Amino acid sequence: MTRRRTSYRSLTSLQRDNARCRACADAGHRLESLPVFQGGPGQRAYILGQAPGAVEGEERRPWRGRAGRTLRRWLELDEESFYATFYCASMTRCYPGKAPSGRGDRTPTPEERRLCAFWREWELRLLRPRLLVPVGGLAIRALLGVPSLAECVGRRFDYGDAVAVPLPHPSGASGWLNDAANRERVAEAAALIRTELAAFSAFPPRSSAGSPP
């Protein structure tokens, strides 16, 4: 049963409610998994994807498939370091199923994204990350409002008192990564992320806020 409080004081209670969320199914949207996210208090890097895939939905763990392996290769992180470093969330947290065309996964509808933004907004309030990594066009537009990958991949953005470094989706489904200049942009973005991780690793976690989004 879906439960959303008007206020959360801890990430643990937020995650407990998020893990049971069926808001999209209640609104008539087709979902093919339960919610998928992973992380805990004190993590200062936050990665935001589009939606889990079939593998992630089955395992209920983010970035388990081929795209996750590509992402870790870009960041030069093994699995253990990746999950220890990043709180992993996505624009929508339930596997949306295959696209009607049969090619790739269904893109979450604006209504699903709106319903799921509640969880992201509270995560960011409670976690207060120092580094945000939006992955793919939907997440980049939601966090930064930048319409094109070429305009933002390889650049560092201020996001409140945090920084954001966007990446394209590592599935390569769009063909954007076929261009050598774009692959160079990805290398620059990955270097920026590694620099940010190295810089803030010297500082202690920030305390949680708990104010409403």
Ligand code: SF4
């Ligand atoms: S996608 Fe998000 S809002 Fe929709 S049911 Fe899953 S967790 Fe809830």
